[in-house]
Amino acid sequence: xxxxxxxxxDFAACDGHGLCAELLPERITLDEWGYPVxxxxxxxGPLLTHAKRAVxxxxxxxxxxxxxxxxxxxxxxxxxx
Amino acid sequence: xxxxxxxxxxxxxxxVPYGARLLAGWYATGRPADLSDxxxxxxxxxxxxxxxxxxxxxxxxxxxxxxxxxxxxxRKLRAVAGRRGPAVVVANGMESEPASRKDETLLxxxxxxxxxxxxxxxxATGATVAHVCLPRTRADQAESxxxxxxxxxxxxxxxxxxxxxxxxxxxxSSEETALVSWLNGGGAHPRSTPPRPFxxxxxxxxxxxxNVETLAHMALxxxxxxxxxxxxxxxxxxxxxxxxLSGAVRHPGVxxxxxxxxxxxxxxxxxxxxxxxxxxxxxxxxGSWLPMPLDPVAQPRGAGVLxxxxxxxxGLAETAGxxxxxxxxxxxxxxPCMFGIPSVADDFAELAxxxxxxxxLDRLNGRLGLLxxxxxxxxxxxxxxxxxxxxxAFGEEVVRHMQYxxxxxxGGPLRLPIPAGPPAAEEGWR
Numbered sequence: 209x210x211x212x213x214x215x216x217x218d219f220a221a222c223d224g225h226g227l228c229a230e231l232l233p234e235r236i237t238l239d240e241w242g243y244p245v246x247x248x249x250x251x252x253g254p255l256l257t258h259a260k261r262a263v264x265x266x267x268x269x270x271x272x273x274x275x276x277x278x279x280x281x282x283x284x285x286x287x288x289x
Numbered sequence: 290x291x292x293x294x295x296x297x298x299x300x301x302x303x304x305v306p307y308g309a310r311l312l313a314g315w316y317a318t319g320r321p322a323d324l325s326d327x328x329x330x331x332x333x334x335x336x337x338x339x340x341x342x343x344x345x346x347x348x349x350x351x352x353x354x355x356x357x358x359x360x361x362x363x364r365k366l367r368a369v370a371g372r373r374g375p376a377v378v379v380a381n382g383m384e385s386e387p388a389s390r391k392d393e394t395l396l397x398x399x400x401x402x403x404x405x406x407x408x409x410x411x412x413a414t415g416a417t418v419a420h421v422c423l424p425r426t427r428a429d430q431a432e433s434x435x436x437x438x439x440x441x442x443x444x445x446x447x448x449x450x451x452x453x454x455x456x457x458x459x460x461x462s463s464e465e466t467a468l469v470s471w472l473n474g475g476g477a478h479p480r481s482t483p484p485r486p487f488x489x490x491x492x493x494x495x496x497x498x499x500n501v502e503t504l505a506h507m508a509l510x511x512x513x514x515x516x517x518x519x520x521x522x523x524x525x526x527x528x529x530x531x532x533x534l535s536g537a538v539r540h541p542g543v544x545x546x547x548x549x550x551x552x553x554x555x556x557x558x559x560x561x562x563x564x565x566x567x568x569x570x571x572x573x574x575x576g577s578w579l580p581m582p583l584d585p586v587a588q589p590r591g592a593g594v595l596x597x598x599x600x601x602x603x604g605l606a607e608t609a610g611x612x613x614x615x616x617x618x619x620x621x622x623x624x625p626c627m628f629g630i631p632s633v634a635d636d637f638a639e640l641a642x643x644x645x646x647x648x649x650l651d652r653l654n655g656r657l658g659l660l661x662x663x664x665x666x667x668x669x670x671x672x673x674x675x676x677x678x679x680x681x682a683f684g685e686e687v688v689r690h691m692q693y694x695x696x697x698x699x700g701g702p703l704r705l706p707i708p709a710g711p712p713a714a715e716e717g718w719r
Contacts (some may be wrong), residue, residue: 219623220481220665239659244625 213251215259216275217244222270231262250276306427306558308521308529311505312545315398324440327401334405335511336412346368347507349515351527355593356381356463356500357572362507365497368487369414372495378411378419378449379472379491379498383456383463385424386573387614387706388594392501394543396423396430399505400437405449406504409511411449414497418450421469421501424458427697431455453663457582459713460574464497464666476718478620479666502531521532523549532593535558536704537566552579552589556597568682570705574611575671577678578604596705605686608679609637609702615672617712623661630672632656637676640687644694650687653680690699 215235224242234255236244251259251273263271306316314322314330315650322330322501349362380403384392396403408578421438421482423431431453438451454472456462462477469490471477490496498608499507506528510518519527526549535541539560546558552569556562569579573591573596579587581600598604612634621627636653639645653676689696710716 217663218481218657218665219625219663222624224624239625239629240656241624241628243628243663245663264676 212253212254212276213259214247215246215251216272216274217246218270218272219243221268222249222266223268225267225279227265227267228262231265232258235259236262244271299663306544307656309400309545310509310521310529311395311402311531312543315496320578321398322401324401324437324444327399328609331402331405331508331512334409334508336409336448337568340413340541341367341370341413343409343507343511346510346515350506350510350518351515352503352510352518353507353526354386354500355502355506355530357386357575362444362499362503364411365487365499366413369495369497372488374494376411376414376416376495376497378407378414379465379468379486379496380407380419380421380501380504381463381465381468381498382421382423382501383458383468384457385463386575386594387460387534388535388573388596388710390568391533391543391593393427393430395502395531396434400434402505402508403501404434404438404447405508406499406501408447408449409507410497410499410504412537414495416449416497418452420468420472420491421451421453422456422472423453424462425455426458428455435579450491457713457716457718458715459718460615461620461666461668461713461719464668466679468498469496469604476620478622478718479664479668481665483534505701521547523547525549526588526703530593532558532595534597535594536570536595536597537563537599538597539563549588551583551586552595553583553585555589555595556583565601567598567602570594570596570598570607574675575667577674578608578682580682582614598704601698602701602704603641603686603696604679605637605690606641606699606701607703607705608676608683609634609641610707611705612637612676613670613708615668615675619668619713620718623664623669625660626669629656629660629663629669633660633676637679640690641699642695645684645691647691647716649677649692694710 226238226242228244229236229238241244259273263273309316343362344366350715352362353359382392411419435453441447457477458469464479465486466480467477469486470480472491486496486498523529528548529545530548531545533543544558566581573581575592616634619626633656657673660669
């Protein structure tokens, strides 16, 4: 089992403040409008402190850190309706 | 595109087509089925099955969501039934896809199959109420559905309450979290997940949301069983499905066809092309362009929509038009959607009608790569899929437009049914 943590962003909450990219440049960059781009969502142990700091710094609590798990078997969001 | 004729072909025009199930009553009688027609043909819905029996049957039938998501319906039923507390059922008849008329047609012709499905889903998940959601643009249909539910109530058919609602008709308002948000008193725009509706939806209760066609199939599976359902379609794609066939085809309309067929077979159902085709749009505005000649075996995916685009049109211009519309339909909640789709649309407009600079394609591809997975819903993902497929299907045109500017076909009127009107955010979400 993988004990890494995983980063995700609630884009409906994110206002593009950009602090996450400053505090965790190893994982997060910004797009041309200042919204975060996560190139690799896994956070190995050595980066965990930095990741937690970035999560805490987000003024709108849009950055999330969860313990990585296998894909769950529940309904996924669908592309269509 | 002629959408005036986009209802099922009238019964007298042709024999009962192969594959007709949901529409069998229509082909037999040539009129929409009222409650007595429905009961004469099917009898009342078998709501007294053993616990889990419906989910088992639906799972064995291999029914998948007909709203385009294609998620296994049996698994969804089970996920909701397995949660604690009373559940809620939502029938999604929003059909915001501009090139689709299948849900509207089904609700017109066989409303009681849909209502049976909603009631069956409710008894399978322990729900006491089923909400039917339609767009506000179809107020007449909502009214006749309300009358139908009252008639059922008077006949003592349904152990659950059915409520019919009309919601704002924006493209993203048919997304399931948008329905939940609206039914909870908020705006009809998508919400971030988790929690997903099956965990915590309407009134914070576990909520089973299904497309109206999916519910109608459930109503038949509950009566005739999974073996019957699998008699049509293929092993991996069983059953039938409704499709809206439009554009340059002889008889545009809504048809019921076996699942797992090719796009070419589907177009043949509508009498085949009326002229040489430039491409076929499969799956609607969230779909993909299929280049010509059509791959004889390629199966279209996504919501049941095929639009045959004549050869004398410019696929890049059509795509630019759709992307501009999709941009205008953003709920403006998520930055990558609010800024990303309009900028991709601008790039496409430049490619279709402007004098593109050499950096355009790199810029466009970069922006397209930054749409998927970066929103509360899949609106940006769908826009990116359409744009990416256009660059592939119209590859030669891309090169020509880059070198020589707009082609002679780009200036003509767009053929796709792109809705006009102000951006969704200006019209409001309640």
